[in-house]
Amino acid sequence: MAESHTAVVAFIGDRAYKVKKPVDFGFLNFTSVESRKVACSREVELNRRLAPDVYLDLSEVLDGEGRSCDWIVVMRRMPPDRRLATLVERGEDVRSDLQQLARKLVSFHSTAKRGPDVESAGEPAALRRRWVDNFTGAEPFVGSIFDRDTFEEIVWRALDYVDGRARLLGDRVRRGYVVDGHGDLQAEDVFCLPDGPRALDCLEFDDALRYVDGLDDAAFLAMDLERLGAAELGREFLGWYAELSGSQVPRSLADHYIAYRAFVRCKVACLRHEQGVESAADQARKLAGMALDHLRSGQVRLVVVGGLPGVGKSTVAGALADRMGGVLLRTDQIRREMPHAADLDPGAGYGRGLYDRAQVHDTYGEMFSRCRRLMEYGESVVLDASWSNADEREAARALAREGRAMITELRCDAPRDVAMARLAARVDDVSDATGAVAEEMAGRFAAWPEAVEVDTAGEAESAVAAAWRILQACR
Structure with missing residues (x-):
């Protein structure tokens, strides 16, 4: 039984x-x-x-x-020793089975039912409603099974992500990624047979809950593999699914869907506990923790990295973007792509030519425009610029609020002689800043109390590690 x-x-x-x-x-x-x-x-x-x-x-x-x-x-009775959950718990190699399952799921999704009723269930409002319905079902257990702080953080992070990612979610609907899927893909219900995996027990009681983004469907199993202690297998499975489906998947969206599936199972575990299954309470707490971890990991971030020329801010910004899996936007590069930039003198000095006030303002405006679109599509962004003007920093904060992104402001700093030596040693750099420009900018650099200072006087690795610790602390 x-x-x-x-x-x-x-x-x-x-x-x-x-x-x-x-x-x-x-x-x-x-x-x-x-x-x-x-x-x-x-x-x-x-x-x-x-x-x-x-x-x-x-x-x-x-x-x-x-x-x-x-x-x-x-x-037909399935052999219990070929249950995916059992195989994972025994530590057996199931990568080939999971690759086959990813291929089978992609094929299934490619021919699955689509249409207006299916698509409407994939719109941002529908995803928000599913979250809210699960919050409503789980709220009676707050305090008795998991704590209020955890619950409330899950609520605001989940809804914040959905509200800020309407463009991404709507675009996936229009591209046909929302299908009549499985809806409940758990390792307990997958059997790895010699002639291929069988996925059983799809969600049948509510069609709308089965109408999901294909990535969401696959994320259920990724979440369940993580629950079983095989998080890397879960990430691989989701990667295979994305690769085979040809879908461009922002890391934040994968995290969001894993979090959603973890919280769905958290609610179910709460109901099981109510039915008298004592161990379900621990399971619910574990799943709530997983949901929160993935919502934090999938938080869209805006990292503002600034400072005077020569302090090493571009080195720090580039390394942070790599570690985050984010996109780097650099004013030094963008200003050269602006209309009529080729007609302006890059060596005219601070506040003149390519660097006159109007040109600088337009460059920041273009950077903000690109950043806005990237964040709408679930990408975290690192903005590399001097940020010497307080108005531009406030514009970045407003952009973060608009895009429901977490902002972190970093000011890189190094002694004058170190910065000057670096500027003198530059070769073929996209930046045109000279020692004279740095001196003039230093005299006009507006106070920046909101930024966390990063000491960039020493080795680059040390500065990057310090900046990374700051980002990790600001979750």
Whole structure:
């Protein structure tokens, strides 16, 4: 026998017989015979899409007077020792099976149902609504199973991400990534057989919850593998899925969907605990922690790196962008791409030619425009500039608020003689700053109390490590 919060499965010979429990959780209601019939019928129909040789039939149960009293899903019994969760827990190599499953899932998604009703379930408002519904279902357990601070941080981080990523989510809808998927891809329900994996037990009780971004569908299994202690396998599986589907996936979106799936299972674990399964409380806490970890990891960030010429800010900014997996935008590069830049003298001095006030303002404006679009698409951004003007810094803060991004401001600093020596040693650098420019800028550099200072006088590795620690602390 096996049991979940919604069903009981009996194993007899080479068959498995599944009966729905007469339960009402609000988000599903199986209390009537007719509702269980519909659910069982849909289970057979929908699961035959991925496992047609497993879901065999639907059988009616009659009472002593010949009246229908229940319905049973009849399935081919799967070998328990080939269950993906069991294999992972035993430490067996399942990479080949997961690659096959990723390929099978991509193929399934490529022909899955699409259309206006499916697409509408993938819009930002629908994803927000699914989060809110899960928060509503989990809130009664706040205080008894997990703490209020954890719950509230999950709420604001999840909704902040959705509200700031309308362009990304809407674009994925338009590109056809939202499909009638599996909806509940857990390692317990995947069997690794010699002729290929079988994924069972898709979500059948609410079509709208099954209408998801294909990446969201795959993220469920990535989350479950992490829950089993195989986080790297989960990341690999998601990577294979993204590569095979040809989908460009921002890291933040993958983290967001893993967090969503972890919280869905957290809510289910809370319900299991309410049904009397004591160990489910620890599971719920673990899943809530996973959700929060991924929401923090997927936080879209705006890192402002500034300072005088020669202090090493571009070295720090580039290294941070690499470590974050973010995009680096540098004013020194952007100003050369501006209209009429070729007609202006880059060596005219501070505040003149290519560096006159209007040109500088337009350069920052172009950088902000590019940054806005990148953040809307879920990318974290590092902005490398002098940031000598307080108005430009305030514009960056406003941009972070608008894009629901976390901003960190860093001011790189090194002694004058170190900076001057670096400027003198530059060869073929995109920056035109000279020692004279640095001296003049230093006299006009507005106070920057909001920034955290990074000592860049020594080795680059040391400065980058210090800056990285600051970012890690600001989560």
